[in-house]
Amino acid sequence: MTDTKLTARNVDVFYGQKKAINDVSIDIDNGIVTAFIGPSGCGKSTFLRTLNRMNDTIAGARVDGEILLDGENIYAASMDPVALRARVGMVFQKPNPFPKSIFENVAYGPRIHGLGSSKADMEQIVERALTKAGLWEEVKDRLTDAGTALSGGQQQRLCIARAIAVSPEVILMDEPCSALDPIATARIEELIDELKESFAIVIVTHSMQQAARVSQRTAFFHLGSLVEYGETDQIFTNPREVRTKDYITGRYG
Numbered sequence: 001m002t003d004t005k006l007t008a009r010n011v012d013v014f015y016g017q018k019k020a021i022n023d024v025s026i027d028i029d030n031g032i033v034t035a036f037i038g039p040s041g042c043g044k045s046t047f048l049r050t051l052n053r054m055n056d057t058i059a060g061a062r063v064d065g066e067i068l069l070d071g072e073n074i075y076a077a078s079m080d081p082v083a084l085r086a087r088v089g090m091v092f093q094k095p096n097p098f099p100k101s102i103f104e105n106v107a108y109g110p111r112i113h114g115l116g117s118s119k120a121d122m123e124q125i126v127e128r129a130l131t132k133a134g135l136w137e138e139v140k141d142r143l144t145d146a147g148t149a150l151s152g153g154q155q156q157r158l159c160i161a162r163a164i165a166v167s168p169e170v171i172l173m174d175e176p177c178s179a180l181d182p183i184a185t186a187r188i189e190e191l192i193d194e195l196k197e198s199f200a201i202v203i204v205t206h207s208m209q210q211a212a213r214v215s216q217r218t219a220f221f222h223l224g225s226l227v228e229y230g231e232t233d234q235i236f237t238n239p240r241e242v243r244t245k246d247y248i249t250g251r252y253g
C-alpha cells in the first residue's frame with residue numbers, strides 16, 4: 001500500500017524568460033522509489049529541485065503552480081526553506097562532504113536543527129545514520145578522519161547519512177551514482193532499495209537500467225513536459241506514448 005507524500009500541480013519553472021518546466025502535475029508516493037528519466041536538458045534536475053525549493057538558490061529561477069508536502073504548500077510564506085530541506089533532503093551528483101570529520105559531517109545537520117542535545121544523544125544519531133547508510137562498519141574506528149578522505153562511494157554514502165541524520169521524510173537524489181564505479185554504484189542501489197522502506201525516494205538518472213533496477217514508478221520527461229508516468233515495469237515494457245517508446249528504445253538520448 002502506498003500513499004501520496006508530494007503532489008505537484010501545474011508546475012512551471014522559468015530561468016529568466018526561458019521556460020524549463022511546462023505544466024507538470026504528479027503525485028509522488030511514500031514507500032517507493034520514483035525515477036525521473038529523459039534526455040539531457042529535459043528538465044529532470046530542475047523539476048527535482050522544485051521539490052525542496054533548491055531553485056530558490058538560483059538567481060532568476062521562478063516556480064509557478066503548487067507543490068504540496070503532506071498537503072501543505074511548500075512555497076507558502078509560512079514555510080521555512082531550511083526546515084523544508086531537512087524534511088526533503090537531497091543527495092547530489094558529485095559526493096560533496098563538508099571539509100570536516102566523518103562524525104561532524106553527520107552531526108552538522110542535527111545540531112543546526114537542535115537535535116541531539118547531549119553528547120551521547122548525538123553519538124547515537126550519528127551511529128544510526130551511518131548504520132542506515134551502510135557505512136558504520138567501515139568508519140566506526142575512524143570517525144575523526146576527514147570525510148573527504150573516504151573513497152567516492154563511501155563519500156556518497158556519507159552524504160546519504162548526512163541527509164538521513166535529520167530524519168527526513170523524502171530524499172531527492174540527483175544522479176547519485178554518476179561519479180561512481182560499478183561496484184560503488186551497486187552498493188548505493190542496494191541502499192536505495194533498503195531506504196525506501198523509511199523514506200519517499202526520488203531519483204534522477206541518466207541510466208534506464210538503473211531506473212529499471214531501483215524504481216517502482218518512472219516519470220519520463222521531454223522538453224520540460226512530463227510525457228508519461230506509471231509503474232516502472234509498464235513504462236519499460238509497454239509505454240503508452242510514442243515519445244517514451246522512442247526514448248527507451250534508444251531513438252534519442
Ligand SMILES: Nc1ncnc2c1ncn2[C@@H]1O[C@H](COP(=O)(O)OP(=O)(O)OP(=O)(O)O)[C@@H](O)[C@H]1O
Binds near residue numbers: 015041206
Ligand atoms: N541555472 C540555470 N540557468 C538557466 N538555465 C538553466 C539552469 N539550469 C538549467 N537550465 C536549463 O533548463 C533546462 C533543463 O535543465 P535541467 O538541468 O533541469 O535538465 P536535465 O534533464 O536535468 O538535464 P541533464 O540530464 O543534462 O542533467 C535546460 O535547457 C537547461 O539549459
